[in-house]
Amino acid sequence: MKKAFKLRDLDCANCAAKMEAAIQKISGVKSASVNFMAQKLTLEAADADFERVLAEAEKAVRRVEPGCVLIK
Numbered sequence: 001m002k003k004a005f006k007l008r009d010l011d012c013a014n015c016a017a018k019m020e021a022a023i024q025k026i027s028g029v030k031s032a033s034v035n036f037m038a039q040k041l042t043l044e045a046a047d048a049d050f051e052r053v054l055a056e057a058e059k060a061v062r063r064v065e066p067g068c069v070l071i072k
């Protein structure tokens with residue numbers, strides 16, 4: 001499954017790169033891309049694992065930039 005999510009209050013391109021790298025390390029992630037200019041996360045994972053991967057991705061987003069919110 002592949003879905004795109006809006007990121008609110010993503011303040012810097014460096015943070016976006018760090019988020020992308022952290023999310024790509026999550027077990028079950030096929031691909032992850034954070035676009036700073038579009039304020040968007042595109043996440044791809046197996047259907048069976050998607051909810052778990054998404055929850056871990058949200059944690060990674062907050063860990064890198066605490067003020068940033070992933071909008072489902």
